[in-house]
Amino acid sequence: MKKAWLRLAFAGFLAWTALLPAHANEKAEPDPALSQYWDPIKQIMFGDRVINPDARDILRVYLNVRADDASTVPVVVKAQIDQTEKEYIKTIYVIVERNPSPAAGVFHFTPESGRAQVETRLRFEDFSFVRAVAEMNDGRLYMAQRWVKAAGGCSAPNGKKLSESLLGKMKLRFDDEMISYHKPNLVQLLIRHPNESPLAADFQEGQVAQFVRNVKVTYEGKTVMDAEVNFSLSDNPNFRFFFTPEEKGELKIEVEDTHDRKFSHTIDIREGVPLPGG
Numbered sequence: 001m002k003k004a005w006l007r008l009a010f011a012g013f014l015a016w017t018a019l020l021p022a023h024a025n026e027k028a029e030p031d032p033a034l035s036q037y038w039d040p041i042k043q044i045m046f047g048d049r050v051i052n053p054d055a056r057d058i059l060r061v062y063l064n065v066r067a068d069d070a071s072t073v074p075v076v077v078k079a080q081i082d083q084t085e086k087e088y089i090k091t092i093y094v095i096v097e098r099n100p101s102p103a104a105g106v107f108h109f110t111p112e113s114g115r116a117q118v119e120t121r122l123r124f125e126d127f128s129f130v131r132a133v134a135e136m137n138d139g140r141l142y143m144a145q146r147w148v149k150a151a152g153g154c155s156a157p158n159g160k161k162l163s164e165s166l167l168g169k170m171k172l173r174f175d176d177e178m179i180s181y182h183k184p185n186l187v188q189l190l191i192r193h194p195n196e197s198p199l200a201a202d203f204q205e206g207q208v209a210q211f212v213r214n215v216k217v218t219y220e221g222k223t224v225m226d227a228e229v230n231f232s233l234s235d236n237p238n239f240r241f242f243f244t245p246e247e248k249g250e251l252k253i254e255v256e257d258t259h260d261r262k263f264s265h266t267i268d269i270r271e272g273v274p275l276p277g278g
Helices: 003-015 038-046
Strands: 058-062 071-079 089-096 103-109 117-121 128-136 139-147 169-173 185-191 211-220 222-229 238-243 250-256 264-268
Touching: 003 128, 038 089, 038 128, 058 139, 071 089, 071 128, 089 117, 103 117, 103 185, 169 250, 169 264, 185 211, 185 250, 211 238
Parallel strands: none
Antiparallel strands: 058 071, 071 117, 089 103, 089 128, 103 222, 117 238, 128 139, 169 185, 185 238, 211 222, 211 250, 250 264
């Protein structure tokens, strides 16, 4: 159901944005409250729900104001609170306002995540606000945003083709040399995938874009992060996230793309055992 909702939101916004002028020549940061793009996006995604525009105590967005390469712009959305059973961030929506598919990713978290954090790389088709909306477990919504000067990333050539033998291959890198139980551990996930943009200059007519649409991370069967994403993410998508193991178990990654291909990767986690990439 949620995937169908997301695709419907994308389709509706694509049709609407076709009627709007481009503004890549803007030099000064516009007022986020006066954006002609935000209200229709908000209505499609959140309806009439109230969004608190001051999220500094809940989450923050980190981005360079100007990007050298609009096809791969690092973004970090950091929660400012811990994930507890009583209060936690349930979902983070990452929205690139002026992209053809603005909802770049919808990331779902649980108390097992330890901390709710989104760290990935985005494409930008035009100068745009990046808005991160945090939905709390009780339904409250908070928003933070950053203005980024980058353009042409979605229409840039998709680049070299990836061989079938490498497609969907994954690698995990851990920030620490060893896992610690009962605390958040930071890990990076790298996925080999072209994550094609259908707007790319070298995209062939009639071709069906292949990009990652779902990434699910579990630990011993419990959800750590479940994300619906699209071609607003750069090729070879990568993510950094936290998970909190209470005892030894299996960290499992499941990825699905738009060609209905499924890929998976698992690693056994034990406290005190050296990890790759530490």
